[in-house]
Amino acid sequence: MDARDRPLPAPDDEAERRREARAEMARANPDVATICLVILTVLAVLAVLHAAADIVLPLLFAIVLNLLLGPPKRLLTNRLRLPPALAALVLIAGLFMLIAGVGTAISVPASQWLSRAPETLPKLQERLVVLSRPIGELRKALEQAQHLTEQPPPEGTQRVVVQSPPNVGGMGVSVLQGTRAALGQALTLGVVLFFLLVAGDTLLRRLVEILPGLADKKRVVGIAEEIEENISAYLLTITAMNLLVGIANGLQMWAQGMPDPLLWGTVAFLLNYIPILGPALGMMLFFLVALFATDGIWWALLPPFIYLLIHMAEGEAITPMLVAKRFTLNPVLLIVALFFWDWMWGVAGALLAVPLLAILKIVCDHVPALTPLGHLVGAPRGRGVNGS
Known part of the structure; x- marks a missing residue:
């Protein structure tokens, strides 16, 4: 039976998990020293992870992409009889070609919007004149609050303002360094992803x-299989x-005569990978684009309103129905x-937040000592992984 056709856990199973969580908490009964040691270890x-972000992020993205490309790799190796190395090269080349194609398609309209920014901002400011009064009142209130919190300087003191000389080549150097770092991270991601696709099963087998014990062996195999099955299915579904x-x-922007509908459809596609914050940013962008392209502020509300309806249909109904069969996440912990x-x-961290939290829940559900944490991370039955 296909994994996506498995029924949801019965209420008795959920009650049994709660009893096991309470039993584990009662059996652990950690002292203050143990709790402090765990907190210090987590902080360290x-x-x-924060200091080594340049190397940790490509590794994490390679692991997540390995979970995503696992089913296609098995299709190429088992059905088409391709060697694992050739299948990995085909998948990685296809992935990078897809990313390069999308980037090339949207780079031209995106650069045009950036080049038109100096003339766009005055027009947007003119269209937002209706909101100028409340915004001015809010700014005045914030300035008054800031003056109240500031400490006046002692009498007789003089304030010295040091201005740094303009750095003519600073922007070019920053762009060059950023491009070199991005290429290095992309190379690291590609190499690690290749070896994970080719020899990841061998690494798990050696582990x-x-x-030492048969129970530990079964637990590790169960964790690996559930992570690969659920996370890959979740990523494909999302x-x-x-x-x-x-x-x-993209179609709704095209139907309303907005400029560059392909660009905004791609933006909506990418932002939807970030729960809650991504769609909110997308609605704001759609409002600004419509405000620039239409004659009135009320017509500019139509594209973000349709964006909201599409997101509600996807986030509140369709996606939870598809992914809730696999695992659920607590929406409060998800936003945290x-x-x-x-x-x-x-x-990059916002994109990895949901997979990392889902992997944490799967590991906690298989380790008896972490069962209470897994019960805390999980949401009530019927709630989707995206917190909807």
Whole structure:
């Protein structure tokens, strides 16, 4: 039977998990020293992850992409009888060609919008004149609050303002360094992903062989199989749904005569990988684009409103129905993880927040000592992984 056709856990199973979680908490009964040691260890690991982001992020993305490309790799090796190395090269080349094609398609309209920014901003400011009064009042209130919190300087002191000389080549150097770092990370990701696709099963087999007990061997195999099965199915489902969201938003922008509908459909597709924050940013962008392309502020509300309807249909109904059969995540912890990993690693961390939290829940569900944490990470039955 296909994994996506498996029934949801029965209420008795959920009650049994709660009893096991309470039993594990009662049996553990950690003292203060153990709790402090665990907290210090977690803080040390997080500090290392933050400092080593340049190497950790490509490794994590390679692991996630390995889970995504696992089913296509098995299709190429088992059905078409391709060697594992050739199948890995085909998948990686196809992935990078797809990314390069999408980037090339949207780079021209995106650069045009950036070049028109100086003339676009005054026009947007003119269209937003209706909101100028409340915005001015808000700014005045913030300035007054800032003056109240500032400490006045002592009498007789003079304030010295030091201006640094303009750095003519600073921007070019920054762009060059950023491009070199991005190429290095892309190379690291490609190499690690290739060896994971080719020899990842061998690495897992060697790890299982060195474990001492049969129960530990079964637990590691169960964790690996469930992570690969559920996370790969989740990523494929979310990618398909995001593609439909991008197509729908591109069509609605085209139907309303907005400029560059392909660009905004692609933006909606990419932003939908970031729960909650991504669609909110997308609605704001659609409003600004419509405000620039239409004659009135009320007509400019139509594209973001349709964007909201599309997102609600996808995020509140379709996606939870498809992914809730596999695992559910607590929406509160999901938004906390989203902000935390965004603070740690920026946009890349926000993209990895959901897979990392889902992997944490799967591991906790298989390790008896971590069962209470897994029960906390999980959401009530019927709630989707995206917190909808």
